[in-house]
Amino acid sequence: MAANEDGSPLVPERYVLPPSQRPNPRHFGPDASPATLPVIDLAQCSDQSQLLHQVRKACNDIGFFQVVNHGIPEAVVEGALNCATDFFNLPAEEKMQIMSDDVREPVRYGTSLNHVIDKIHFWRDFIKHYSHPISDWIDLWPSNPPSYKEKMGAYATAVQALQVRIMHIILESLGLDPNRLDSELEHGSQVMAVNCYPACPQPELALGMPPHSDYGSLTILLQSNPGLQIIDQENNWVSVPLNNGALIVHLGDQMEVMSNGAYKSVVHRAIVSSATRRLSIASLHSLGLQRRIGPMQDLVDEDHPASYGEFSFGDFLEFLSRNDITKGRFIDTLRTNNKAKEHQ
Numbered sequence: 001m002a003a004n005e006d007g008s009p010l011v012p013e014r015y016v017l018p019p020s021q022r023p024n025p026r027h028f029g030p031d032a033s034p035a036t037l038p039v040i041d042l043a044q045c046s047d048q049s050q051l052l053h054q055v056r057k058a059c060n061d062i063g064f065f066q067v068v069n070h071g072i073p074e075a076v077v078e079g080a081l082n083c084a085t086d087f088f089n090l091p092a093e094e095k096m097q098i099m100s101d102d103v104r105e106p107v108r109y110g111t112s113l114n115h116v117i118d119k120i121h122f123w124r125d126f127i128k129h130y131s132h133p134i135s136d137w138i139d140l141w142p143s144n145p146p147s148y149k150e151k152m153g154a155y156a157t158a159v160q161a162l163q164v165r166i167m168h169i170i171l172e173s174l175g176l177d178p179n180r181l182d183s184e185l186e187h188g189s190q191v192m193a194v195n196c197y198p199a200c201p202q203p204e205l206a207l208g209m210p211p212h213s214d215y216g217s218l219t220i221l222l223q224s225n226p227g228l229q230i231i232d233q234e235n236n237w238v239s240v241p242l243n244n245g246a247l248i249v250h251l252g253d254q255m256e257v258m259s260n261g262a263y264k265s266v267v268h269r270a271i272v273s274s275a276t277r278r279l280s281i282a283s284l285h286s287l288g289l290q291r292r293i294g295p296m297q298d299l300v301d302e303d304h305p306a307s308y309g310e311f312s313f314g315d316f317l318e319f320l321s322r323n324d325i326t327k328g329r330f331i332d333t334l335r336t337n338n339k340a341k342e343h344q
């Protein structure tokens with residue numbers, strides 16, 4: 001790596017973002033002030049209406065909340081972070097054996113986002129793998145570190161069950177039968193994106209992951225250190241504080257479309273740090289990959305016409321392969337320019 005005159009290393013040119021896309025220096029200094037963002041206690045079963053109210057408000061306002069008392073044991077969460085750390089500590093040649101730019105590969109390691117079309121690279125290594133139903137995929141996961149399958153498998157299974165529970169609450173908060181998507185959730189997909197953001201000598205010039213919303217219904221995210229930022233109601237980037245024991249929930253584009261815009265998918269990005277390497281594990285859930293998703297019929301009427309066209313996972317992959325995601329969002333291509341906007 002090239003160095004400054006004083007000997008400190010420089011970020012290679014291909015990671016340097018244009019000034020307008022760089023993270024706000026405020027987030028790196030002593031003034032970095034983590035925002036107050038919704039934290040929802042899933043164990044408050046005595047007051048279901050309060051829980052529904054909190055979830056409805058969070059989904060409506062920003063498409064984001066954290067959950068505590070979610071029932072996944074700390075040892076399972078720690079196990080997943082530990083085996084991810086061990087994976088990224090493997091020699092580069094070993095990880096390179098499963099390196100691929102083909103987004104259809106069921107298990108792939110990569111660095112940066114999309115080598116083929118991205119002009120700018122991001123400060124990230126990752127491994128992604130399909131995870132549900134686990135018996136279909138686990139044999140394809142890395143055999144090294146030796147504990148990877150067992151530990152990541154325990155976490156993936158627990159998170160899959162948690163997302164069904166959270167989907168039930170979300171559906172109920174929309175006034176719908178909480179079980180109405182059960183068979184779709186059972187046949188839906190789960191992709192684990194295990195991200196590693198190495199310490200970066202000039203974090204104010206680069207990003208670990210560019211602004212985007214997730215494609216699916218829900219994402220459940222675990223972070224080892226702060227670094228996740230989301231767009232809040234006032235359209236500002238805010239840092240998500242590290243809340244020990246909490247898991248982060250993002251609504252994805254499928255949820256925004258299914259709810260006919262009542263709920264929003266959250267735009268988020270990952271910043272990097274000069275002091276520490278950061279890991280995150282995103283469990284990306286979606287309804288069946290072949291299924292075409294549109295606004296749910298119960299949420300469409302004369303006053304609320306469908307605000308989005310239908311789409312499938314194939315449409316999303318096609319968008320990804322043809323477009324630079326830093327330039328526009330997939331969901332924007334689905335918006336129908338109808339009267340629904342006037343009613344919002």
Ligand SMILES: O=C(O)CCC(=O)C(=O)O
Binds near residue numbers: 195214228270282
């Ligand atoms: O690392 C993070 O906090 C964000 C990861 C993420 O957005 C993703 O994998 O989709």
Ligand SMILES: [Fe+2]
Binds near residue numbers: 213282
């Ligand atoms: Fe994401």
